[in-house]
Amino acid sequence: MISTVISKRPLIKSPVKRLILKLHSYMIDEGVIKWIVNFLKARKYRVRVNGSYSGWHNVTSGIPQGSVLGPILFLIYINDLVDSCGSYCNMYIFADDAKFYRHIEHPEDKEFLQLSSNQCITSVEGNGC
Numbered sequence: 175m176i177s178t179v180i181s182k183r184p185l186i187k188s189p190v191k192r193l194i195l196k197l198h199s200y201m202i203d204e205g206v207i208k209w210i211v212n213f214l215k216a217r218k219y220r221v222r223v224n225g226s227y228s229g230w231h232n233v234t235s236g237i238p239q240g241s242v243l244g245p246i247l248f249l250i251y252i253n254d255l256v257d258s259c260g261s262y263c264n265m266y267i268f269a270d271d272a273k274f275y276r277h278i279e280h281p282e283d284k285e286f287l288q289l290s291s292n293q294c295i296t297s298v299e300g301n302g303c
Contacts (some may be wrong), residue, residue, distance in 0.1 A: 189235060190214050193251050200250070213243060245269075256296035264289035 177246070193214070197207050217233040237244040248270060255272055256265045265274040274294065276287040 189251070193247060196250055196253075210243070210247070213238075213241075214247075255294070255298075259290050259294035262293070264284040 190211075194207060194211060197210065214237065217238075218230045219233055220230050221228045229261065237247055252267065255267065259265060259274055263274045263276040265272060274276055274290060276283055276290065278287070
C-alpha cells in the first residue's frame with residue numbers, strides 16, 4: 175500500500191505568485207487571497223510503502239488534489255492560455271487538458287502551427303509556469 179502524508183511549510187513558488195496576481199486583477203477580497211495563499215503555501219510530503227516511510231520532500235508545484243477549491247484556482251490560472259497562444263491556431267480546453275490545432279490545408283499552415291506552439295511556450299515560460 176502506498177500513501178502520501180502532507181504537511182505545510184511557508185514558501186511560495188512563482189506559479190502561485192502568478193495566480194495571486196490574477197486573483198488581485200479580478201478584485202478578489204484581500205482576506206480571501208490571504209486565505210488562498212495559506213492554502214497553497216509549499217507543502218512537504220513523504221510516501222509510505224508497506225509501513226515504511228520515505229524522508230520528507232518539498233512539494234514544489236500544484237494544488238492539493240481532491241480539494242473543492244483546486245479546480246476553480248486551476249481555471250483562473252489557465253484562463254488566458256488561449257490568448258497567449260496567438261491567433262495562428264484554435265484551442266480546446268476541457269478540465270485540465272488543453273489542445274491547440276490548425277487545419278493543415280497549405281504548406282504554410284504547418285509554419286503557423288509551429289509559430290503558435292512557440293508563442294505559447296514563450297508565454298508560459300515568461301510567466302514562470
